Amino acid sequence: MNALERLIQGNREFANPAGDVLRNRRIELAENGQHPFATIVCCSDSRVPPELIFGCGLGDLFVIRVAGNVIGEDELASISYATHHLHTELTLILGHTHCGAVGAALEGCEEKELAPLMDKIHCAICDEHDAKEASKKNAIAGAKLVRERLGLSEFECMAALYDIESGQVEIL
Numbered sequence: 540m541n542a543l544e545r546l547i548q549g550n551r552e553f554a555n556p557a558g559d560v561l562r563n564r565r566i567e568l569a570e571n572g573q574h575p576f577a578t579i580v581c582c583s584d585s586r587v588p589p590e591l592i593f594g595c596g597l598g599d600l601f602v603i604r605v606a607g608n609v610i611g612e613d614e615l616a617s618i619s620y621a622t623h624h625l626h627t628e629l630t631l632i633l634g635h636t637h638c639g640a641v642g643a644a645l646e647g648c649e650e651k652e653l654a655p656l657m658d659k660i661h662c663a664i665c666d667e668h669d670a671k672e673a674s675k676k677n678a679i680a681g682a683k684l685v686r687e688r689l690g691l692s693e694f695e696c697m698a699a700l701y702d703i704e705s706g707q708v709e710i711l
């Protein structure tokens with residue numbers, strides 16, 4: 540099976556599995572709209588799926604995923620929408636260990652196409668050389684920026700680090 544076939548088959552099983560326990564939830568969400576309780580900004584890394592990490596299901600999390608969990612204008616607009624229109628209680632900027640984007644920034648990546656990500660990560664991590672500490676600093680800087688730009692408190696927007704090996708999330 541190629542990639543497209545895998546996605547299509549996976550979706551077929553999701554939409555029509557035998558004894559579909561999610562069916563009622565999908566219908567409820569479609570009829571009543573979504574009321575996610577938290578906004579999660581996390582990396583696009585395939586090892587960092589927020590619904591699995593936090594044991595959540597359909598309609599629980601408003602998720603913004605971008606390589607390196609950087610905060611740009613689009614991400615700010617999405618967070619603002621979730622906070623002010625969907626009324627999520629908390630915005631969590633979730634960095635992770637072994638982050639390829641943070642690693643690329645540490646290695647001085649100069650690919651032109653990656654510059655928008657690298658610039659933001661460089662600003663966040665300054666002269667940090669340790670990969671894990673850099674991921675922490677990147678998440679903390681993101682949370683600080685979100686709080687400043689959207690007028691959120693330290694209780695409304697926090698940073699965290701997900702350990703891709705242990706599966707544990709540390710609030711920073």
Ligand SMILES: [Zn+2]
Nearest residue numbers: 582584638639
């Ligand atoms: Zn990453």
